Amino acid sequence: MISRSEVIRMAELARLELSEEEIALYQQDLNRFVQSGAELRKIDTDNVSRTAYVGRAFSLLRSDEVAESLPQDVVLQNGPKVVDGCFRVPRVMEDEI
Amino acid sequence: MKELAHKLRTSQVSSVELVQHYLDRIRAVDSDIRAFLYVDEDGAIAEAKASDERRRRGEPLSPWDGIPIAIKDNICTVGTPTTCASRMLENYYSPFEAEVITRIKQAGMPILGKTNMDEFAMGSSTEFSAFYITRNPHDLTRVPGGSSGGSAAAVAAGEAPWALGTDTGGSIRQPGAFCGVVGLKPTYGRVSRWGLVALASSLDQIGPMARTVADAEILFSIIAGHDNRDSTSWPNAAYRVMDAVPDNLKGISVGVPEEFFAEGLDPEVACSVRQAIKMLENLGAEVKPISLPHNIYSIDTYLTLVTAEASSNLARYDGVRYGLRVEAPDCTTMFKKTRTKGFGPEVKRRIMLGTYVLTASHHEAFYEQARRVRTLIAQDLEQAFSSVDVVVTPTTPTTAFRIGEKQDPLQMYLSDSYTAIANLAGNPALTMPCGIDRKGLPIGLQLIADHFREDLIFTVGRVLEQSLREVEAGGEL
Numbered sequence: 001m002i003s004r005s006e007v008i009r010m011a012e013l014a015r016l017e018l019s020e021e022e023i024a025l026y027q028q029d030l031n032r033f034v035q036s037g038a039e040l041r042k043i044d045t046d047n048v049s050r051t052a053y054v055g056r057a058f059s060l061l062r063s064d065e066v067a068e069s070l071p072q073d074v075v076l077q078n079g080p081k082v083v084d085g086c087f088r089v090p091r092v093m094e095d096e097i
Numbered sequence: 098m099k100e101l102a103h104k105l106r107t108s109q110v111s112s113v114e115l116v117q118h119y120l121d122r123i124r125a126v127d128s129d130i131r132a133f134l135y136v137d138e139d140g141a142i143a144e145a146k147a148s149d150e151r152r153r154r155g156e157p158l159s160p161w162d163g164i165p166i167a168i169k170d171n172i173c174t175v176g177t178p179t180t181c182a183s184r185m186l187e188n189y190y191s192p193f194e195a196e197v198i199t200r201i202k203q204a205g206m207p208i209l210g211k212t213n214m215d216e217f218a219m220g221s222s223t224e225f226s227a228f229y230i231t232r233n234p235h236d237l238t239r240v241p242g243g244s245s246g247g248s249a250a251a252v253a254a255g256e257a258p259w260a261l262g263t264d265t266g267g268s269i270r271q272p273g274a275f276c277g278v279v280g281l282k283p284t285y286g287r288v289s290r291w292g293l294v295a296l297a298s299s300l301d302q303i304g305p306m307a308r309t310v311a312d313a314e315i316l317f318s319i320i321a322g323h324d325n326r327d328s329t330s331w332p333n334a335a336y337r338v339m340d341a342v343p344d345n346l347k348g349i350s351v352g353v354p355e356e357f358f359a360e361g362l363d364p365e366v367a368c369s370v371r372q373a374i375k376m377l378e379n380l381g382a383e384v385k386p387i388s389l390p391h392n393i394y395s396i397d398t399y400l401t402l403v404t405a406e407a408s409s410n411l412a413r414y415d416g417v418r419y420g421l422r423v424e425a426p427d428c429t430t431m432f433k434k435t436r437t438k439g440f441g442p443e444v445k446r447r448i449m450l451g452t453y454v455l456t457a458s459h460h461e462a463f464y465e466q467a468r469r470v471r472t473l474i475a476q477d478l479e480q481a482f483s484s485v486d487v488v489v490t491p492t493t494p495t496t497a498f499r500i501g502e503k504q505d506p507l508q509m510y511l512s513d514s515y516t517a518i519a520n521l522a523g524n525p526a527l528t529m530p531c532g533i534d535r536k537g538l539p540i541g542l543q544l545i546a547d548h549f550r551e552d553l554i555f556t557v558g559r560v561l562e563q564s565l566r567e568v569e570a571g572g573e574l
Binding site for chain 2: 002007010011013014015016017018022026029030032033036037039040041043045048049050051052053054055058060062070074075077078079080081087089090091092
């Protein structure tokens with residue numbers, strides 16, 4: 001069983017704030033998910049390799065050529081807060097340097 | 098589509114007239130169906146005028162120059178919003194366009210607008226759009242499927258001649274089946290993912306949705322091809338449309354996995370797909386029983402991988418570089434408040450599940466085990482294609498369900514029971530309509546082929562489609 005505190009820890013890792021109802025709901029969902037996948041974890045896969053890429057293997061190497069990139073103002077156009085060509089975020093350091 | 102191209106070539110119709118026809122249709126029916134999140138009337142008309150001008154000069158960019166298209170809203174376009182049907186990206190305008198959009202433009206095709214979807218492509222009904230639900234044109238009380246529900250509904254309702262969708266576990270094929278349109282999930286690596294907002298990068302593919310198999314093949318040929326900005330793009334990805342297909346299927350072998358006809362399959366869907374298989378046999382195909390024993394694990398494997406990859410991919414929405422930001426005195430609180438406000442309930446659910454399977458204590462038992470079972474699932478298909486050319490299955494266990502009917506997320510996930518296998522193994526798979534049930538709802542049949550053998554899918558699909566049309570017109574089986 002996945003506990004309530006474990007759900008809260010997951011939310012913390014995922015940077016989500018959950019209401020009491022959401023904690024209860026996702027606790028239930030997580031437990032059902034773990035239950036439904038129980039058979040999956042019983043399959044003997046000792047000698048089975050892990051799949052990450054399903055395409056046909058090919059060489060990724062190519063010549064390293066300089067190509068055009070987007071201008072800075074275009075890259076920054078969606079920034080919620082942009083100052084002097086930078087994305088501005090709340091202060092990270094405690095004191096003035 | 099060939100007929101439309103002919104009319105454009107011989108000046109029987111202009112691109113402006115064509116685009117206007119679809120815009121009129123959208124205006125007439127989309128207040129009920131709500132397939133579109135954004136209709137770009139001015140942009141589409143301007144592109145149509147440019148197309149007519151090219152034709153007047155005798156310089157069309159392609160045979161399809163001037164034929165418009167609708168685009169799912171998780172594919173980046175410049176000048177129109179790309180929202181992924183999420184509050185998080187409600188005001189997002191991409192600074193660059195997807196490779197598939199560049200290819201669509203190079204073919205001269207005006208873009209009608211962006212279509213609705215489940216938020217960040219997470220869902221099977223388009224009910225999880227943060228903005229509004231889309232309705233099935235065959236029955237407005239039912240879902241169009243998802244997550245490419247807007248694209249499927251737009252094509253089915255005649256609001257667009259064809260559209261682009263995306264498919265991570267069935268998101269082109271399931272709505273295709275529910276709306277009675279054709280949709281292809283291409284081989285992984287055949288269509289560039291550059292400019293597609295990622296859900297699960299090892300599973301996602303962009304693909305065509307159209308009214309006929311032949312049209313889907315044309316659209317596929319426009320978007321397929323190598324792109325070195327997508328490191329999984331296959332060097333020989335280009336596809337050429339077959340000029341003609343045979344009038345029979347002699348020499349082609351078709352595998353039928355009996356596991357797909359077991360419990361959980363609606364009897365009417367089973368009956369209709371079996372009739373189509375009989376038709377394939379009558380057309381000369383050799384029908385063989387095959388086995389895909391690990392498919393029963395495909396949904397759990399898929400869920401583990403899709404949630405893990407999604408939770409990682411969606412970490413980028415933190416309010417710093419784009420999208421929603423909720424101000425707070427410190428960064429961590431800003432991240433939390435932004436993500437809590439910007440994501441809908443299904444997105445949060447999947448991020449929570451994905452975070453769980455990736456944590457150090459569960460990583461091996463869940464995520465790594467799913468990657469190993471993925472190998473077994475892929476090996477089943479590989480084995481099948483050593484003895485058959487295509488595999489035929491139902492696309493979905495049932496026809497379109499009612500809006501609000503599936504409240505249980507685990508039940509909703511079962512919609513992808515027959516489709517996720519092709520994403521897990523990377524194979525191309527197509528849905529095409531093969532009948533209707535007693536409620537008048539479309540039934541979809543799925544054709545799966547070996548990697549990069551879309552040609553076999555289109556051959557069988559086109560021959561079967563022709564045959565089904567003759568039966569519909571009153572011919573004999």
